[in-house]
Amino acid sequence: MDEHAHPSVMTFVAVWITLLFFTGLTVFAATLELGPFNAIVALGIATIKALLVVLFFMELHYSTALTKVIAIAAIFFFMLLAGLTLSDYLTRGWSTYPSTH
Amino acid sequence: METATAPVEPKTNYLNADYGIKSWLLTTDHKRIALLYLISITVFFFVGGFFAMLIRLELLTPAGDLVLADTYNKLFTMHGIVMIFLFLIPSVPAVLGNFLVPMMVGAKDLAFPKLNLASWYIFITGASLIFYAILTGGVDTGWTFYTPFATTFSNTNVVTAAIGVFIVGFSSIFTGLNIIVTVHRMRAPGMTWRRLPLFIWSNYAASVIMVLGTPVLAITLVLVALERLFHLGIFDARLGGDPLLFQHLFWFYSHPAVYIMILPGMGVVSEVIPCFSRKRIFGYNFVAISSIAIAVLGFLVWAHHMFVAGISTYAALIFSILSFFVAIPSAVKVFNWTATLYKGSITLETPMLYAFAFIGLFTMGGLTGLFLASVGIDLHVTDTYFIVAHFHYIMVGGMTTAYLGGLHFWWPKITGKMYPESFSKLSAVLVFVGFNLTFFPQFLLGYLGMPRRYHAYPPEFQVLNVLSTAGASILAVGFLMPMIYFAWSLQYGKDAGPNPFRAAGLEWMTSSPPPTFNFDETPVVTWEAYNYDQIDAPNEGVKVAG
């Protein structure tokens, strides 16, 4: 079913080179003074790399809708965990009692 | 539909297909594994119940005269750990779900039979560790393992117990994974999503929680164990850590875990009610979707366990509002069950009695949950017996009654034998009466301000506590009776035939007990779930065996 479309060896090699390029790029970006953007750039590059691995090496791009749903659900529930936990930590400082910040 | 015809002569079934201890311990048959789970969790249930009895006996008198304060701490901790992790979480999914999910979708087995067997061994390994911790001195942290008490101050076997719970968690992950994959991939031809029994929907929803929630508990317990062993400081305020982070991570699993416990129970009720009112369930789509909604919303409300712990007021408001939302799908279910009864031909057989008990008790538990979701009331009754009563209404009044109801409903299918009807009705009534007598007084005690987790209390609370203990002894009889007559029925029960209740569903279309591969030939489904109108129509009894 999901086997009909299948990435070629060339795709794999291209993805591999891109991944190595982004690894170099992220190390280089870390030497620059970008303030808060250091974190954003580093995580942005990491996300691009992760997407490349997931979409092509793990063949999510060629997989069934169901598999895609699982991948998205995993990210979604992780976001819930992170987001709602932070909803506590980030708003603690709003109150008058001493906060951890 | 040809599969509906059952042969008259005794045939090979999953119970007599093979004999000997090896054929059980190495089986990959989901039905045998379900029985392995059934036996294990029944033992654990009575161990947990034993701790509960000691707690209730201690609370018979205001003075702490039966056990020491430390012993009492261990008793309620071990009661909680055993009941939650070793009984409630596996109860319906691993026993009834294991047995029924493949049959209900028309499959020969779960998707990963070896993983299923492995999950039982993992379960037993974890349970053994927990029992090792209990026998070598017990644990006194409460089932919640709150830090920094669990990591720094407790002198008991926290690490052993935590690792035990960690391991048991993986058995639950594997069961959930198996159920989800089976529902997606193993359905018989014609078994579309909207033809699935609601038991499948609710076990599916519970499995989603098991799969996505349990790993968070697992890693949290690893961190607790590491912190306790090496004093790393991650949850220790003295070292800059935040104990509230532990609570966030812990409740991210442990609140949805409540829905792992209750959702499969709702599935049982959704099967029983249509059968004994001879009607299609009212609002199938709503009941099905509400299961999924409960599973998802259940992940959004965990911090209502932390209102007094020092979380931000604004977060508390968010979690309070979100907690109210869970009431909507829960109420949808209750209203739909009630609407199903309307103009039905209701017969009060034992499973139906349990289902009725479930609806009433779950509604009470759910509504008092709304009290607790509002921050103002929660501040007043947190850590009192009001909480204890509330969650026992859900877990015992809801889940355990549903589990017993389901066990009665499918007992003829599992064993091929009928249980004695009068005794079982009596036990259902005893459970209902005993339960209310045990836990209703605890609402009052909590509202009056009696804190939980103390072995002594002021004398003015004694009357209500005596009532509660009296109720607990009635409840114990109600729980022991099924043990006895179920065992009795194995030998002396009437033969059940394939479908003693004339119920709808693929599991009833094969012989009782079912053959090893469930169906003689793969069924083809051409009808909607709960087609009681067709089953009861005079000339169309073809869709039901017997």
Add this chain to the structure above:
Amino acid sequence: MPDSETVSNNLKHHFANLEQQTATSKFGMWLFLATEVMFFGGMFVSYLVYRLSYYNAWVAGSQTMEITLGATNTAVLICSSLTMVMAVHFAKLGKRKLTAIFLIATLVLGMTFLGIKGVEYYKHWVHHEVPGPNFHFEHEGNFDPRHVSIFFTLYFAMTGMHALHMVIGVGLLSWLLILNALERFSAEYNSPVEIVGLYWHFVDVIWIYLFPLLYLISHRHTG
């Protein structure tokens, strides 16, 4: 063993055909990986919470990381993902020799990663950066050494869990090599290779996030 035999030997009784079986086991692995996201997720959230609270300590802790080793390890893992994907590719074509070669390459790269990680751990141990009684961190600047200890706790928990997954992966690869040598796989039946591949790539993805979070994003920016 002829290819058709690998099919009949490996088709389990409860599946209609091999396609259903392969799709089912792939689906199972994806679902398992979702549980892994949540498993690591607990640690990622802890990291996030403490980084927001103790930024300066995070910067101080991050300075001790050797970016060269971390970057090398990232490259090693990315290469191992390529070799893994090639192994799957050739397994699907039924080419056992090439499958074996690429599985061995993946295995070697995986061991290399663990070796380099071991060197890093050793250095942290020597520098008293392992949390516990032996922990000692120079107090220079606007941070609390106890908070650096939390950084290192999370560093060891996250990379340690990741390394444990790598060790399991190495075990799985060895198992695949044995099955491959026993000629259990064919162009029709090769789902174990594919499934271990999914697992291996996932472990790579975790590292792709661990590398910037632990080595890079707080580096050289003493606030």
